[in-house]
Amino acid sequence: MPTAPAAQLPSASAQGFSDDGRFWRGMQVIARGANRVCVIDPAAPGHCLKYALPADAGRRRPLRHRIRDAWADLRPARQANALELRAWRGLHARLGDRLDSHVAACQALVDTPAGRALRCLLVTGADGAPAPSLYALLFGSGRGHYPADALCDAVTRVEAWLHANAIPLFDLNSGNLVVVERAGRPELVCVDVKSVIGGKEIVPISRWSRRLMRRKIARRAKRLRERIRAHAPLAGVQAGH
Ligand SMILES: Nc1ncnc2c1ncn2[C@@H]1O[C@H](COP(=O)(O)OP(=O)(O)OP(=O)(O)O)[C@@H](O)[C@H]1O
Numbered sequence: 001m002p003t004a005p006a007a008q009l010p011s012a013s014a015q016g017f018s019d020d021g022r023f024w025r026g027m028q029v030i031a032r033g034a035n036r037v038c039v040i041d042p043a044a045p046g047h048c049l050k051y052a053l054p055a056d057a058g059r060r061r062p063l064r065h066r067i068r069d070a071w072a073d074l075r076p077a078r079q080a081n082a083l084e085l086r087a088w089r090g091l092h093a094r095l096g097d098r099l100d101s102h103v104a105a106c107q108a109l110v111d112t113p114a115g116r117a118l119r120c121l122l123v124t125g126a127d128g129a130p131a132p133s134l135y136a137l138l139f140g141s142g143r144g145h146y147p148a149d150a151l152c153d154a155v156t157r158v159e160a161w162l163h164a165n166a167i168p169l170f171d172l173n174s175g176n177l178v179v180v181e182r183a184g185r186p187e188l189v190c191v192d193v194k195s196v197i198g199g200k201e202i203v204p205i206s207r208w209s210r211r212l213m214r215r216k217i218a219r220r221a222k223r224l225r226e227r228i229r230a231h232a233p234l235a236g237v238q239a240g241h
């Protein structure tokens, strides 16, 4: 088979993925996010590893992102994995094990043959497989598995928990939440809490004022429910799975 010119190769290959995208540097991919890849930890059963992806040379990135990454390179404490670990530790110090059913536990930054990674507890379904993200249930293979109403109710329960504990988790997007089934209904577990400390605001007043925090969480939860309703119109009516 003729070799494709480099420009025609799937851009992911340049970042260390197998051609079918199922493996990254030989490890089984759970999901690829915007800036990181999450893989099954080959050294610790029941855990996953998150690696920062090298910038994809073939993709044009907004100046804002390039500046943010250059800044993070200079200050490792601002890198996504370090932020997430710090955010999780802060929450765990406040809430202890009560956090576990709502947020995937982060363990440590670890050095591995593929580089530095964040090791977290893998959230799984009853079958032991990685729990699907809400994103996958809206746009991927899990589409139609749960009725939109049930997913929206799960968002409302997360929202109530955030309000009750005054947690400024503003990045309520469908890729940061995975879905598990408890007592026959879907529940959301957050797998990315870095927004608790990694705010985009220059002056983070919504973290200082309870009232503003409440309003912002409510706005984000409402937006997520709207997204679910817009993108899961077939949910619950597909046969079988
Ligand atoms: N602890 C976990 N258990 C199960 N799946 C996970 C876990 N952590 C991450 N995932 C999977 O990986 C995906 C991406 O995770 P995450 O949000 O941490 O990375 P990211 O979004 O790429 O990071 P960034 O927000 O910096 O772009 C999730 O949607 C989920 O499918």
Ligand SMILES: [Mg+2]
Residues within 6 Å of the ligand: 033, 175, 176, 192
């Ligand atoms: Mg994320």
